[in-house]
Amino acid sequence: MNRLIILGLVVLGALYVLFSSIYVVNEREQAIVLRFGSINDVKTEPGLYFKVPTDIMDTVQIIEDRLLRYNAANMTVQVSGGKFYEVDAFLTYRIADPRKFRERALGQLRVAEDRIGTRFDAALRQVYGLRDFNAALSQERTGMMADAKALMVTDMAELGIEIVDVRILRTDLTTQVSQQTYDRMKAERQAEAALLRARGNEAAQTARAIAERQAVEIVASARGDSERIRGEGDATRSQVFADAYNKDPEFFQFYRSLQSYRAALGSSGTTMVLSPDSSFFEYFGSEGTAALSVPVAAADESADATSGDGVASEPVASDAAAATVLTTPSVEAEPATPAAQ
Template sequence: MNNRLIIIGVVVLTALYIFFSSIYVVNEREQAIVLRFGEITNVRTEPGIYFKIPTDIVDSVQIIEDRLLRYDIANMRVQVSGNAFYQVDAFLTYRISDARLFRQRATGQLEVAEQRIGASLDSALRQVYALREFNAALSDQRPQMMQETRTLIRPELAEIGIDVVDVRILRTDLDEEVSATTFERMRAERLAEAALLRARGEEQAQSLRAIADRQAVEVVASATRDAEIIRGTGDAERNRLFAAAYGQDREFFEFYRSMEAYRNALKGTGTTMVLSPDSEFFRYFGSNGQLPEGNPNLAAPIQPSAAPITAPASTGPALDGLGIEEAVTPSLTLEDGSQLEPTVGTEVPAPVEAPPPTPAQ
């Protein structure tokens, strides 16, 4: 009885082993290669359950990826035209399109295939970058470069049953040595531009300052000239009025002048004066306070009429004849677009109107 159960168990286990070893499952992300004594007998690309000769001694199955795969390459140092270098990161996406060829040329192993992919991608990128100038790799030529790389690498990888779907360049940076050199060149260009702007600003500032200084001198000179003219005209009018008063009553005029001289000379400041009592200066000291007799025959009063105080009109600069030539007036454009220009010329002040004559009493 026990022997019969053992035999039945062995038979059942053998049957289960034969059954399960004779089937294999292919899902939607895989494809299967059926090998008989190492030779490819069939390739299954559709998902499902398939049968083969039981056990792996006669028929064996190798599962191959049927998904979209990716291979990355990082920090690749490539040289462009002109002996400049870039650091490049790139990747490609691929699919195993021919499982039979993939098994024959790459033993069906992704590690072996990726070694071939890496070498091909490296070579293609170097070839594409070598055809470009220094700035081309950073311009709008990048899509064209990726297309060229894909075109170069695709036939080579098709020989091992791989279809290259796309090639992408992730990063293109300057090499450390090139980056330092480029930074120094850009820094020098910015410093030169800043120095030029400062020099232009200083030039305009000096020109504006010179014109402002000249205008200040002209204004002061014109004002001084007009003041002297007005002062001289006032002195002339004062002398005219004194002469008119002297002509009316000479005796009173002399008395008035003597009183003014006493008041100005004898102010009580401790000044000592040594003069003869018979001096003309003390003419009115011996009058015992009596005023001089009035002149009954006074001349007709002279109505004071102030002479007009005017400054000569001049259209030329106040410093005409001093050797100062006309300067070109500079202008400065501000950030808001407006023009900053200095004032030019000197305006002569308007003449002072003469006071109206006073009517006789």
């Protein structure tokens, strides 16, 4: 029984010694063997390795052998023109010397990346400070990334770190500068819009003035034409009357008298008190009608038409100063005034 226990303990001890003395390094890792806290060995190739059993003497620290990435976001830099911009960039690196990495950064990525961030920020500021903003948007951008990498290589090599690549992702205005730029652009557009509106108003006023002037000219020309045409019509009318008068002056006088009768007696309710000797009644008597040859018939027709219209001629019997009263149908004949009688 005691032998079995002792044998079991021996086997367990052997297994413990065996497993505690073996460690494995894969293809993504490197290993540092520390003996009493000091670097005893470095393994950079993948494989199965042995060390002194137990962790009392030898301990193994695993170090990354992959490409690692460090991001720098919203980094504020100043260009040669004095303006500030925000930059997003990143770099890739790997631990090339595990021994230096252990000695300078204690083998801790957090410690190493603090140093990387500080140096990366300084390198980008230096690169941007020597150029203007347009350089980051042109072919010079490749040269800027190469310069930033070159500025970091030496310092990072002291940490056992190899800088593989540096990339600039974005270069943009800061929030404050962006707002100022937006305000300036807005003011410029507003000024341009105001100028365009002013030019439009000026053009509208010019067009309106031209249209008004043309309207006045057209109206004046039309009025002149109308006056000229009216004058020509009046001249033609006068010429027609003159020709008619020259052909038969007596008939023309008779015709004009008929027009006068129509104008004087055509209104309803009009009463006229005239002397029988008035020239107005020249063609009302038999002597006047007998003196006409052709116009007699016209005078008779006119008299008939006048009678048809209801106009009455009533001579009042009296002395030589008797009066004649002419009354339209709507008003009865009034007696002669005492003066006329």
